[in-house]
Amino acid sequence: MTQNELYVAKGASTNAQYAVDIDPKRAGWTHSSLRVVELAPGGTHTFTAGDSEWIVLPLEGGCTVHVDAEEFQLLGRKSVFAGVSDFAYVPRDAQASIASGAGGRFALAGAKCERRLPARYGPAPEVPVEDRGSGTQLRHVRNFASADAFDCDKLIAVEVVTPGGNWSSYPPHKHDEHRPGVEAELEEIYYFEIDGPNGFGYQRVSPSREGGSDVLAEVRSGDAVLVPDGWHGPSIAQPGHDMYYLNVMAGPGETREWRICFHPDHTEGYR
Numbered sequence: 001m002t003q004n005e006l007y008v009a010k011g012a013s014t015n016a017q018y019a020v021d022i023d024p025k026r027a028g029w030t031h032s033s034l035r036v037v038e039l040a041p042g043g044t045h046t047f048t049a050g051d052s053e054w055i056v057l058p059l060e061g062g063c064t065v066h067v068d069a070e071e072f073q074l075l076g077r078k079s080v081f082a083g084v085s086d087f088a089y090v091p092r093d094a095q096a097s098i099a100s101g102a103g104g105r106f107a108l109a110g111a112k113c114e115r116r117l118p119a120r121y122g123p124a125p126e127v128p129v130e131d132r133g134s135g136t137q138l139r140h141v142r143n144f145a146s147a148d149a150f151d152c153d154k155l156i157a158v159e160v161v162t163p164g165g166n167w168s169s170y171p172p173h174k175h176d177e178h179r180p181g182v183e184a185e186l187e188e189i190y191y192f193e194i195d196g197p198n199g200f201g202y203q204r205v206s207p208s209r210e211g212g213s214d215v216l217a218e219v220r221s222g223d224a225v226l227v228p229d230g231w232h233g234p235s236i237a238q239p240g241h242d243m244y245y246l247n248v249m250a251g252p253g254e255t256r257e258w259r260i261c262f263h264p265d266h267t268e269g270y271r
Contacts, residue, residue, distance in 0.1 A: 006205060006215040010222030017045070019105070020224060022189060024112065027226050031154060031250035032187040033110035034224065039063070041103040047096055052110040053117065053155050054090040055145055057246070059193070061104015065090070066097045067119040075124070076104060080244045081161065081195050084129060084142050087122040089152070094119065107191070109145070111155035111250030122150060132168075139168035147258050156186070156249040156258055162201075162237040169233030171266040174208045175249075175259065176229035184259040186251040188227040190235070192219045192243065199241030206231045219243075231263050 005028070013021045020036035033052060036059070037045045056065050058076030065072045065088040072088040090096045092113055098106055128143040142159040143149045162168040175186045194200060203225045205215045213230035217223070237243035249258070 006213055006226045007217040008224040008226065010220065013224075019222070020191065022224060022226070027187065027189070027228065029187045029228050030252060031112045032189055032248050033108075033112075034189045034191055034246070034248050035108040035110070036105060036191070037098065037108065038105050039098065039100045039103050042101060043103060044097055044099040047108070049090050049092050049094040049096060051092055051112055053092050053113045053153055054096070054108050054110040055122075055152075055155065055157060056088045056090060056096075056098060057107040057109060057144070057157075058085045058087070059105040059107055061100055061102055061106075063098050063100040063104060063106060066099070067091075067094050070119050072119075072121045080159070080193050081242055084124045084127045084144070086124040087144060089117070089120045089122065089150075091116045091119055107246060109155060109157040109246065109248040111152070111248075113153035113155070113250075115153040117151060117153060133170070136166050137168070137170055138163060138166055147256050152256065154250040154256060156256065158247050160235075160245050160247065162235060162243045164195075164237050164241045164243070165239035167234040167236050169235040172204070172206065172231040172233040172263040173260040174229070174231050174263070175261070176208060178253060182259060183261045184251060184253050184255075184257050186249040186258070188232070189248040190225045190227065190232075191246040191248070192223050192225075193221045193245075194219075194238070195242040195244070196240070199243075200238050201241075201243040202234075202236040204232070204234055
């Protein structure tokens with residue numbers, strides 16, 4: 001894919017329903033999806049899960065999620081920089097709606113799947129949080145739907161907050177081949193938000209094969225970068241502006257797992 005196809009600027013995938021709408025057809029792959037819905041106070045959004053499983057994740061504000069006959073109250077958060085949020089899992093073939101009395105923005109992280117798992121609530125206190133790296137490579141990872149933290153059929157999703165001036169997604173790594181026990185084949189979406197006005201960051205994806213994905217994008221709030229293949233990283237935050245990204249991953253493997261391979265030229269000195 002070309003740089004223009006991999007970098008999805010804010011507004012480039014907007015439609016009547018979603019501020020961001022990236023599905024497998026738009027991305028040119030088979031499994032991973034991301035939508036962002038913005039609701040005015042008292043607003044409601046209804047959707048059909050179809051052949052995909054979804055997680056409703058508040059980015060800003062709280063909401064009520066109805067899934068078939070069940071109801072989940074999400075307290076949400078003031079912003080993605082304010083801390084971990086609770087969330088709701090919507091299984092495939094379900095009818096769902098999101099309602100927000102005060103309004104807000106809500107991500108729908110999705111993956112085409114086969115099994116229909118039960119609808120569930122994900123409490124914020126149960127989200128595993130870790131600091132990864134150190135020094136200027138330090139970042140804060142919220143593993144709300146990592147493969148070992150929350151049960152899904154195909155979907156893997158995590159949040160990362162990189163302090164201003166730091167690098168994350170480093171060393172560059174890839175997951176574009178099926179190598180049992182070593183590497184899993186996963187399509188990935190990076191969705192970005194930057195703390196503070198006029199903030200920005202940079203995202204690099206470099207080829208892991210002849211003719212592979214190659215992009216260096218300046219990213220701002222509302223932008224996304226697609227990673228169908230290739231070494232991805234570093235993700236670089238502007239000094240003075242923390243950078244958030246939501247990673248949505250899924251792939252064709254029978255086993256749901258996050259197995260990555262680090263770039264051999266960039267592992268020396270990694271902390």
